[in-house]
Amino acid sequence: MEFLTTGSVVILFFVGIIAGFLNVSAGGGSTLTLPVLIFLGLDSSVANGTNRIAILIQNISAVYSFKKEKYQDLKASLFLSLFTLPGAIAGALLAVNLNDELFQKILAIIMIVIILTMFIPQKKTETTGISAISIVTAASMFGIGFYGGFIQVGVGFLIMASLKYLMKLNLVLVNMHKVFIVLVYTIPALIIFIITNNVNWFLGLSLAGGNALGGWWGAKVTVKKGEGFIKIILVFAILIMALKLLNVF
DSSP: OTTOSHHHHHHHHHHHHHHHHHHHHTSOTHHHHHHHHHHTTOOHHHHHHHHHHHHHHHHHHHHHHHHHTTOOOHHHHHHHHHHHHHHHHHHHHTOOOSOOHHHHHHHHHHHHHHHHHHTSOOOSOOBSSOSOOOHHHHHHHHHHHHHHHHTOTTHHHHHHHHHHHHHOBOHHHHHHHHHHHHHHHHHHHHHHHHHTTOOOHHHHHHHHHHHHHHHHHHHHHHHHHHHHHHHHHHHHHHHHHHHHHTTOO
């Protein structure tokens, strides 16, 4: 097969570094990896499944990196993650079409709205921990799990919006929880893609090496640079994704 080449490994590794950094510090890395996987010869469903290998390894690396930087709240992260699992399983089972044009346009609008809301002045009500989860937050986690299981692209933005605006967490803590949540719900989603023979292990592991490095780096930069840096990367990543979904380029 044409895509089983040294060139493919090199391309995927470096694309993975960029995607892993974006995914951990903001989101949208899969807007790079999915098109590259398809370009290398995979159909949409296999590219979707193959990308999950890199996502899983990336977030293992990022969780470890946050832990080394003394940022970890395992109990709260796991609690949030559990609400995503039913949705992720349902989403993965329905992951049969990546080309829904109307859905992409709606998603692009949502991404732009997220950018705009980031510049709306808010009361300083940020918290440093999670003591309880509201019904709205639990429902949003289920929806995020469903979307993440189905397509993954841009799910980081949705998690960040949910945790920041519903739970009033600062962006460093948001990213800490985000990587753990994605790690947990990716496990059943990936199993479903594997069982249905929608994974290319060679390309997936090639991509995963870059994603792991980028995710590790992204977690360290997130902690050291703080919320201001995350906002800059987040706005840039969301804007690029929104323009892409609107077929501007």
